[in-house]
Amino acid sequence: MIKVERVLIPVDGSDSSRNAAKYGAHLVNSKYPKIYLLNVWEPINMTIGGEMAEKLRANAEAKSMAVLEEYKKLLEPCGMDVELISRSGRPDYAILNVQDELQCDLIVIGSRGLSVLENVIMGSVVTRVLEGATCPVLVTRNLRLKYLKDACGL
Structure with a gap:
């Protein structure tokens, strides 16, 4: 059985990330689990x-x-x-760097579900994390209450 002991959950204050945090914490099954909550903030403009x-x-x-x-x-x-964990920078880079530094077993990330056009124009943090992660990534999207009812913190 694969042990999930270190879970990285990037959060941004949205309902999507709140539900991902609940679900991710519920998934951890080791004796001494560790949850890393990561928030990435916009860097200060270099001209200031x-x-x-x-x-x-x-x-x-x-x-x-x-x-x-x-x-x-x-x-x-x-x-x-x-x-x-609070970091400054581009969200996808920060998530991947923290995952690597802490040797996380799983990343649980919420997806707000941008339209295809928005995804092409703006890119997607989730897509870039999926492409660059060296551990499994669980993407949650529009979770139904049945998946959250037994989750911690609901």
């Missing part, structure tokens, strides 16, 4: 410097940590070890 850049960076990181704390509270009933 000095004290203003530091204020903007601190503000962005504080907002990111607030989102992560909300998810941590959501998963408290699961009784798992949850670590919060």
Whole structure:
């Protein structure tokens, strides 16, 4: 049996990522599971410097940590070890870098379901994560309540 001990769950505050977090925590089946919640925030424009850049960076990181704390509270009933990670940068790169650094066994990511045209124009974080991940990736989309009713934190 494959042990899923380290699960990376990228979150962004959307219902899709909230449901992915619940479902991902429910899937973990090891004795000492570890959930890594990751939030990626937009980097500060390089043309802004000095004290203003530091204020903007601190503000962005504080907002990111607030989102992560909300998810941590959501998963408290699961009784798992949850670590919060806040990173700046392009979401797909950050997700893949954290997955590699922490040697995660699984990435659980919610998909909002962009239209085909939006996906072609903007690209898709989920698609790029699927292409670059070195571990299995579970993409959740429009989960029905029956999949979440026994999940932790619902």
